Amino acid sequence: MVRTLLLFAMLFQGDAQTSLKPVIDNDRVAVWDVPGPTDAQPLDAVVVSLSGSAEFLPKGTTPKLAEGKPVGRSIVINLKDHPVAPIANTTGYPLAFPRPGSKKVLENSRVIVWDYTWTPDVGTPMHFHDKDVVVVFLDDGDLTSTTPDGKVVVNSFISGMVRFNARDRTHTETLVRGKQRAIITELK
Numbered sequence: 105m106v107r108t109l110l111l112f113a114m115l116f117q118g119d120a121q122t123s124l125k126p127v128i129d130n131d132r133v134a135v136w137d138v139p140g141p142t143d144a145q146p147l148d149a150v151v152v153s154l155s156g157s158a159e160f161l162p163k164g165t166t167p168k169l170a171e172g173k174p175v176g177r178s179i180v181i182n183l184k185d186h187p188v189a190p191i192a193n194t195t196g197y198p199l200a201f202p203r204p205g206s207k208k209v210l211e212n213s214r215v216i217v218w219d220y221t222w223t224p225d226v227g228t229p230m231h232f233h234d235k236d237v238v239v240v241f242l243d244d245g246d247l248t249s250t251t252p253d254g255k256v257v258v259n260s261f262i263s264g265m266v267r268f269n270a271r272d273r274t275h276t277e278t279l280v281r282g283k284q285r286a287i288i289t290e291l292k
Contacts, residue, residue, distance in 0.1 A: 245282030
């Protein structure tokens with residue numbers, strides 16, 4: 105019993121980010137779901153709060169999101185040094201962003217971060233993703249994704265869910281249940 109308690113105490117004293125596995129880990133990003141304040145990161149990172157703000161953190165810096173405010177759960181997107189050039193858009197459709205209703209949150213040499221809220225039963229324009237993206241969903245709702253050939257997939261997302269979507273996709277999205285807003289990080 106004492107050993108078990110000591111083990112739990114050691115786990116909770118350690119940095120939560122280093123004691124847990126990332127929710128996404130590939131050659132482009134390592135994404136962490138962090139329950140409290142975020143420390144300086146070992147790589148350039150984007151920190152997304154579930155209230156909908158986002159901040160770019162150069163390697164080794166501490167987030168400003170925490171200054172003077174209580175910090176809740178956030179998603180930390182560590183950017184690995186594996187850049188991939190955008191691919192040419194030969195589809196005839198516009199790029200995914202900017203799109204009507206989207207707001208650019210930040211842009212630098214590593215990322216472009218967008219804030220987007222879907223409108224119920226209103227499809228986005230058919231669009232092409234030339235960049236890989238990390239999407240942090242902020243609400244609970246179902247989106248249909250329809251490809252140019254008419255294939256439809258319904259995806260259910262809840263607040264705090266994170267998805268990595270690879271580039272080279274063409275589709276439109278429609279909110280069919282609930283509400284949905286996301287912070288979308290395009291990787292350069």
